[in-house]
Amino acid sequence: MPDDLPLIHAQSLVKRFGDFTAVGGIDVDVQRGEAFGFLGPNGAGKSSTMRMIGCVSRPTEGTLRILGKDPRTDGVAIRARLGVCPQQDTLDTELTVRQNLTVYARYFGIGRKAARAKADELLEFVQLTERANSKVEPLSGGMKRRVTIARALVNDPEIVLLDEPTTGLDPQARHLVWERLFRLKQQGVTLVLTTHYMDEAEQLCDRLVVMDGGKIVAEGTPRSLIENYSTREVLELRFNAEDQAPYAEKLGGIGERLEILPDRILVYAEDGDDALAEATGRGLHPSAVLVRRSSLEDVFLHLTGRSLVE
Amino acid sequence: MSVIPQPTLSVFEFNFVGYLRTWRGSVLSSFVLPVLFVIGFGLSVGTLVNASGKLSIPYIAFVVPGMIASTAMQIAFGEATFPVAAKFIWMKTYFAQIAAPLRVGDILWGDMLFMLFRAVSTTTVFLLITSFFGGVQSWWGLLTIPICALIAIAISAPVYAVAAKIENTSYFAFMQRFVVIPMSLFAGVYFSVSRLPGWLHPLVYVSPLYHGVELCRNATTVNHGNLLDNAGHVAYLGLWAAVGLWFALRQFRRRLSD
Numbered sequence: 001m002p003d004d005l006p007l008i009h010a011q012s013l014v015k016r017f018g019d020f021t022a023v024g025g026i027d028v029d030v031q032r033g034e035a036f037g038f039l040g041p042n043g044a045g046k047s048s049t050m051r052m053i054g055c056v057s058r059p060t061e062g063t064l065r066i067l068g069k070d071p072r073t074d075g076v077a078i079r080a081r082l083g084v085c086p087q088q089d090t091l092d093t094e095l096t097v098r099q100n101l102t103v104y105a106r107y108f109g110i111g112r113k114a115a116r117a118k119a120d121e122l123l124e125f126v127q128l129t130e131r132a133n134s135k136v137e138p139l140s141g142g143m144k145r146r147v148t149i150a151r152a153l154v155n156d157p158e159i160v161l162l163d164e165p166t167t168g169l170d171p172q173a174r175h176l177v178w179e180r181l182f183r184l185k186q187q188g189v190t191l192v193l194t195t196h197y198m199d200e201a202e203q204l205c206d207r208l209v210v211m212d213g214g215k216i217v218a219e220g221t222p223r224s225l226i227e228n229y230s231t232r233e234v235l236e237l238r239f240n241a242e243d244q245a246p247y248a249e250k251l252g253g254i255g256e257r258l259e260i261l262p263d264r265i266l267v268y269a270e271d272g273d274d275a276l277a278e279a280t281g282r283g284l285h286p287s288a289v290l291v292r293r294s295s296l297e298d299v300f301l302h303l304t305g306r307s308l309v310e
Numbered sequence: 311m312s313v314i315p316q317p318t319l320s321v322f323e324f325n326f327v328g329y330l331r332t333w334r335g336s337v338l339s340s341f342v343l344p345v346l347f348v349i350g351f352g353l354s355v356g357t358l359v360n361a362s363g364k365l366s367i368p369y370i371a372f373v374v375p376g377m378i379a380s381t382a383m384q385i386a387f388g389e390a391t392f393p394v395a396a397k398f399i400w401m402k403t404y405f406a407q408i409a410a411p412l413r414v415g416d417i418l419w420g421d422m423l424f425m426l427f428r429a430v431s432t433t434t435v436f437l438l439i440t441s442f443f444g445g446v447q448s449w450w451g452l453l454t455i456p457i458c459a460l461i462a463i464a465i466s467a468p469v470y471a472v473a474a475k476i477e478n479t480s481y482f483a484f485m486q487r488f489v490v491i492p493m494s495l496f497a498g499v500y501f502s503v504s505r506l507p508g509w510l511h512p513l514v515y516v517s518p519l520y521h522g523v524e525l526c527r528n529a530t531t532v533n534h535g536n537l538l539d540n541a542g543h544v545a546y547l548g549l550w551a552a553v554g555l556w557f558a559l560r561q562f563r564r565r566l567s568d
Binding site: 017051054056057058077079080082086088089090091093094095099104106107108109151 | 316317320321323324327328331332401402403405406407408409410411412413566567568
């Protein structure tokens with residue numbers, strides 16, 4: 001297939017379960033070598049989209065092409081070239097780390113000897129060589145995640161699908177996973193991931209779509225999304241009161257716009273310190289102040305009126 | 311084994327790798343216990359039964375083929391219940407397998423192949439050991455091995471379908487208590503069904519195990535029965551297998567792809 005064709009092409013893609021529309025007509029193109037993210041809260045339709053791309057769920061309507069093939073008819077051939085890291089680990093906890101990999105390699109028709117060599121290579125890649133012969137059961141969450149990622153790579157996939165790769169991991173384990181995924185991307189593997197973590201999307205994705213209620217509400221690079229939907233900086237103000245709204249009235253006109261959350265007020269401004277000076281000039285004395293750069297969290301809040309992780 | 315496609319074999323291999331780790335534990339329950347049971351039962355109760363003169367053959371020769379068929383059923387039931395639930399609910403193995411280039415059929419057939427391996431290896435050992443105690447009267451007894459494979463498929467196929475549908479494994483205990491145990495008691499394993507009251511006979515004839523027991527007994531004892539009856543038993547078990555497999559495959563498809 002020509003290099004300029006997208007590896008994943010979805011047009012007006014719909015997935016319905018009975019009356020419920022999980023994915024309500026999305027258009028997505030993922031190019032070779034890209035790290036592409038689906039960002040959104042739980043229930044946004046990310047996982048349903050990933051399952052359709054993974055060829056284990058049939059699209060209800062619309063066009064879907066993976067590696068130039070139609071998942072409705074070529075599911076097995078497509079899956080042979082995909083790596084899938086599901087949201088929940090599906091490892092066999094009674095088998096050893098290495099056995100989990102070698103057994104999985106056999107599903108791809110890889111010979112036993114080649115499977116063992118591949119398993120050793122991948123365990124080195126995810127830094128678990130010394131745990132090769134231990135059972136999966138006692139491993140930490142972060143280690144299990146790395147085994148799952150290694151298992152997703154046994155067939156040298158062209159596309160790796162990662163559904164919430166670091167959900168539930170502690171910060172240290174997350175950074176290790178990110179670092180390994182970044183290495184993969186450098187090797188030219190196309191990554192498609194879902195996340196509801198802003199920092200994850202900013203760390204890993206070249207391009208992403210923001211999903212809400214089964215629809216794509218914004219698309220672009222993390223930088224361009226912030227530029228288009230937010231200001232450069234954000235001033236966060238917290239007041240010692242049950243209701244933040246009266247303070248918001250007094251802040252009117254400062255910055256480009258305000259976002260009133262139950263526990264704090266966000267002032268979107270080009271310069272957060274200037275905005276703060278203006279606020280204190282009006283005689284306001286917040287109990288806590290934070291000036292920070294805009295993030296994708298702000299983009300999401302602006303687009304949907306809700307925070308991502310509730 | 312080359313007649314079996316590689317994807318199906320790879321699923322069998324997954325099960326086998328796990329079995330290599332646990333087979334020692336299963337030796338006692340699958341091989342030793344049934345054999346102790348049949349010897350104890352056949353030889354002790356057997357002396358009383360033989361003394362009554364009601365059977366034309368020694369009791370051990372009567373009870374061994376029944377217990378072989380019953381063992382095949384127990385193993386088939388066991389393999390089609392908790393291991394299947396585990397792969398859907400706890401380990402989620404099936405979801406990992408369907409993400410690989412396997413078809414739903416490869417997964418189900420691979421699992422059933424392992425189930426057959428367990429049923430056939432156990433009943434073969436059973437047959438071999440009991441033959442030293444006069445449990446097997448005829449060389450036709452070797453036919454119990456394919457018969458047990460058929461019993462195992464006929465029993466397990468509908469159970470695979472149920473196991474793929476449920477979210478709660480308490481159904482298995484229900485099936486064990488109200489289907490499997492009554493079948494092993496009243497399907498002619500320990501005594502001839504002619505001893506049962508007439509109103510129970512239709513229930514006995516519906517149960518697949520009865521037909522399996524009859525086939526095994528016709529193979530191992532000197533009374534081989536007539537060809538038509540035997541063909542009828544095979545056909546009936548075949549029907550259970552075919553309908554069960556159809557439901558099992560449908561249910562696996564529903565659960566693994568939407």
